[in-house]
Amino acid sequence: AQSVTQLDSQVPVFEEAPVELRCNYSSSVSVYLFWYVQYPNQGLQLLLKYLSGSTLVESINGFEAEFNKSQTSFHLRKPSVHISDTAEYFCAVSVGGGGNKLTFGTGTQLKVEL
């Protein structure tokens, strides 16, 4: 079975600074990888996903993540964060071609400060 590890439960960062949220997964087969974002008192929304092809994927609001198969990682980065990026971020994995059961990490709370 696959598992997802988000080592950082909280990441404080100043506005306009860069940020990286770490995600590692364990699976012996091909995987699909996702980042979801949850704003306060809301459900989760898809931020970006990797299914195949280019290992670097981008979101519309400046986030990017790179699939690294050798390191089994899918870290999320943004070169310059904004106050509005304050939210909880969840990494998730599903086995490629194996249905749609996502396994989520425990989440990383990103707090952007002035």
Add this chain to the structure above:
Amino acid sequence: DAGITQSPRYKITETGRQVTLMCHQTWSHSYMFWYRQDLGHGLRLIYYSAAADITDKGEVPDGYVVSRSKTENFPLTLESATRSQTSVYFCASSEVPAGELFFGEGSRLTVL
């Protein structure tokens, strides 16, 4: 409006009572899911459904029952609520396997 809606948004109940959380989606997505969100655990899958009348257990199914008589509805029932079932419950739907999950806004359940 199109989307996925959950009700009630907030519920307080007592140990031993039956509680049903409703989930309705207007997209006719085949796949529907119930997750619970707890601090330190992230989201854990309770049950999922690939189509009407097809349901299967997830990671933490004990104490829960689901049904899916219609594609658009996927209710979750706690037959005899326990304090350990105090949580935020999220319903989600997806059109295809490995596709984007669309989440409802959640139902916050407190069991006293």
